[in-house]
Amino acid sequence: MSRVEFEDVKRANLFVPGTDLCPGCGANLVFRYAINTLGKNTVSIFAAGCGAMLGRRAITPGMMSLLENPAAPACGLKAGLDIKGKEMNVLCIIGDGGTDMGIGGVAAAAERGDPIIYICYDNEAYMNTGIQRSGRTSYGAWTTFTPGGKERPPKDIPRMIADAGAAYVATASIAYINDYIKKVKKAEEVTKNDEGMAYIHVQSPCPTGWRYPTNLTVKVAKHAVQSGLWNLYEIYKGKLRFTVKMKERIPVGEYVKLQGRFGHLKDEQIELLQKYADEKYRELELMESKE
Numbered sequence: 251m252s253r254v255e256f257e258d259v260k261r262a263n264l265f266v267p268g269t270d271l272c273p274g275c276g277a278n279l280v281f282r283y284a285i286n287t288l289g290k291n292t293v294s295i296f297a298a299g300c301g302a303m304l305g306r307r308a309i310t311p312g313m314m315s316l317l318e319n320p321a322a323p324a325c326g327l328k329a330g331l332d333i334k335g336k337e338m339n340v341l342c343i344i345g346d347g348g349t350d351m352g353i354g355g356v357a358a359a360a361e362r363g364d365p366i367i368y369i370c371y372d373n374e375a376y377m378n379t380g381i382q383r384s385g386r387t388s389y390g391a392w393t394t395f396t397p398g399g400k401e402r403p404p405k406d407i408p409r410m411i412a413d414a415g416a417a418y419v420a421t422a423s424i425a426y427i428n429d430y431i432k433k434v435k436k437a438e439e440v441t442k443n444d445e446g447m448a449y450i451h452v453q454s455p456c457p458t459g460w461r462y463p464t465n466l467t468v469k470v471a472k473h474a475v476q477s478g479l480w481n482l483y484e485i486y487k488g489k490l491r492f493t494v495k496m497k498e499r500i501p502v503g504e505y506v507k508l509q510g511r512f513g514h515l516k517d518e519q520i521e522l523l524q525k526y527a528d529e530k531y532r533e534l535e536l537m538e539s540k541e
Contacts, residue, residue, distance in 0.1 A: 271300060
């Protein structure tokens with residue numbers, strides 16, 4: 251993407267001033283850049299959670315769903331718009347909690363080939379209701395349900411949705427906005443061509459739940475990618491490719507030391523997290539090389 255295109259997206263600004271979210275919340279950037287890229291011809295679906303407050307600042311139409319079923323009304327809305335001959339983007343903007351809870355509906359939409367855009371902003375817990383553990387919570391992370399640190403790795407939702415049959419699947423980061431904008435544009439292209447569902451999974455750091463100063467959100471997100479704990483790739487027509495790849499990765503310890511939710515970890519636990527990051531990175535490299 252050229253610098254001019256990026257500036258065009260920044261200038262679109264389909265939001266009234268201010269925010270209802272916590273200072274430093276990554277989800278604000280996730281939604282703002284998505285809707286500014288897709289434009290006014292978009293209707294958004296929100297569910298209970300932090301994201302429910304996002305729609306109040308957008309000048310585009312939106313509606314609320316239950317926490318556990320956002321994909322279902324999105325698919326119904328898209329079908330209704332098509333019947334009326336109205337070509338509009340239907341965008342789900344849902345957290346990892348609602349996505350995990352409603353995974354059956356998301357997978358069903360992928361399998362049916364419903365042409366909706368589903369963006370999961372992943373803050374790795376049920377943040378809106380008290381920082382409880384979700385399926386996407388990182389190994390070792392403190393939550394109110396895992397005071398000693400989560401003992402299992404996170405659920406690989408992007409790969410699950412790809413296996414369910416989504417036409418386009420991508421991961422993204424608020425620290426790499428150009429990469430994210432390209433993926434939103436690709437998702438729009440895929441759905442407009444009626445190829446099927448497009449799914450983007452964006453890491454969305456949360457200062458409140460991750461316990462770091464509000465001015466470090468982008469730095470935390472960048473360290474996640476640089477360490478290999480969060481990898482940027484896309485899967486299209488069955489082929490996986492990295493869209494951003496680190497020539498040299500930083501130690502996972504550089505990422506976790508920025509966040510209080512990992513403050514209890516011992517050296518051996520950080521080594522386990524490093525091993526997990528290394529294995530996931532090699533797994534994705536192998537998948538890319540096989541295509």
